[in-house]
Amino acid sequence: MSKPPTTLLAPVERSASRRARKNSGRVTLSDLAALVGVTKVTVSRALNTPELVSVDTLERVQAAVRQTGYTPDLIAGSLASTRSHLIVALIPAMAGSVFQETVGALTTELAAAGYQLLIGQSGYDESREDALLDAVIGRRPAGIVLTGVIHSQSARQKLRACGIPVVETWDLTREPIDMLVGFSHENVGRAAADFLKTRGVRRPAVVTPSDRRAQARTKAFLKAFGNGKAISSIPVVTVESPANLGDGRRALRGLLDTHADIDAVFCGADILALGVLMEAEYRDISVPEKLRVIGYGDLNFAKDTTPPLSTMRVDGTRIGTLAATMLVDRIENRAGSEPIVDVGFSLIEREST
């Protein structure tokens, strides 16, 4: 009654100041606050820590939210809290990729923990990975998931410097940037070689994608097959990543032209193996009697080929789940497990070998 009425009559008056600036036009916390008759802090609390506000206020805020269709601006929230709830995963490519399981698991697991996953396609081109990184770091994600270890020194440097938790996946290295969930591609190649030897294979060939990890498998395969000394007589066909079915067919065709006596093919990707199988069938080369075929990835079609495809299986889902857990644990300062996990791989023996 006694207060000067002016302030009471013009309570909120958003653009009273002389500076005109486009506000986004959306409903904001302040709008809600005005509507409910409290300050924005109270509204913020009602939304984030409802146990701190009275039941009455809470209900009125919730009603206002429904009425206005308010969606909180996570951008502003992130800036203020310096917590972005955003995780970025960089993958080389989506096409027919073994990473799909991992990405799926990441999405699910992170969503459950209240984080959103942003996927960046880096391509198999290493220079692009570098360029992307600035844009990624600039978004101040709470964590970064890398598929494969990054090899550019400047990129590793930058990642270390920015202090964002990083998980490298699908590979192993002695000096990870931060955390790591992977397995040894060398071991995969070696295991494939050893296995084929136990099957009596004498003259294998290799069909491999061109990316770095596939090359590592190939190299180890060659070395293991020759008991340490690399065997230059083993024919190798390299195809551009990402590989496709036709590549596999053409590879076998080419191999048979030049090395008609091969008795096995180690394929660096299941899709290549499928191509090889189809070409073999087409030419009436019986698998596994005349030609043993082994793939890598255990993609969802591997068990349904003719004959069912033996392959080196990597548990992509587990990699994703683990990476997510480790990342979230770290972000939320929980004592995590080992920062380096080797998930290994397994040889799935089906009938193609």
Next chain:
Amino acid sequence: MSKPPTTLLAPVERSASRRARKNSGRVTLSDLAALVGVTKVTVSRALNTPELVSVDTLERVQAAVRQTGYTPDLIAGSLASTRSHLIVALIPAMAGSVFQETVGALTTELAAAGYQLLIGQSGYDESREDALLDAVIGRRPAGIVLTGVIHSQSARQKLRACGIPVVETWDLTREPIDMLVGFSHENVGRAAADFLKTRGVRRPAVVTPSDRRAQARTKAFLKAFGNGKAISSIPVVTVESPANLGDGRRALRGLLDTHADIDAVFCGADILALGVLMEAEYRDISVPEKLRVIGYGDLNFAKDTTPPLSTMRVDGTRIGTLAATMLVDRIENRAGSEPIVDVGFSLIEREST
């Protein structure tokens, strides 16, 4: 000389106030400004509109950036400018998906225009699409790309309300939320039916994924094959999306058990068609003589199957490119083209029919 020296001696003193707040610890614009000896606005200008600052200042700023390894905080920038340079694409799934081309094209095209693409996996589950939307809108993206039209009314409502430019893709509807780049799935089904009829097919079967768009193709196929009246005698096998090769094999196996006399299979996805082809080969059913097979998608393996697969091709790259262009035009207030584009599809005739 005459001014009180206190202010001169304690110029920047970041945490002079009694309020202690964790600042992110990273290098900020203010840090740079202090280093160079100008205000942060000048530094901001040096970085964003270099033509507005003197050469001398520009050089000193650049030197400081190099020295400190400064990365601008895009979060803060977005908030201030209400321009996020972020585009979100919602796709049902990555696995073996026809959308891959589109996503690739989007990434490339948008990157060129200075935007980053965030991919959200919605799953084929419609309810999840809804839930994701809040998180997406909350990030205040500059634009949203949807694969397939969204059908939940509340979701459409929300998208319209938030004022963010939206492109729906891979489908057609009379009332798009905003913009649209797609084609008619009904027409695809109809075209497949008409085509098979010209090939003398009398007793076709359908193998189709369970998602809405595949169902639309199937329905139109059935209707077209019966000249308007739906034919209930055409056997239909529905498999869960995303479909895989084994689904195709099992489907044909099941079909032959119950309808041994079918003379064609219309597959709602190329991978299903591949399964059908493999099962046919396995059973010595010659394609196309005894059984004609047609797929959908023209995935990269379609031309390399035995026999090469006839399929309904959709130019996913074009969809992506167009969507990106339309979005950017809209965002940057350039007069764009038509807001609704039908990119059509084409029938790729290979030897499986």
Next chain:
DNA sequence: CCGGTTCATGTAACCGGTAACATACGACGC
């Protein structure tokens, strides 16, 4: 009935930038 808690809410500052407007200064034309 008083000091100490607890609960609900408020105030001011701050996150790291950008927008809008203001100003200092030199060049230029007449």
Next chain:
DNA sequence: GCGTCGTATGTTACCGGTTACATGAACCGG
């Protein structure tokens, strides 16, 4: 010599939230 304009930089407010701390009322035991 003076008004005008352009250039380089500064000042202030603001984007939409969150954090740290303060305050006021209700409650509570002694």
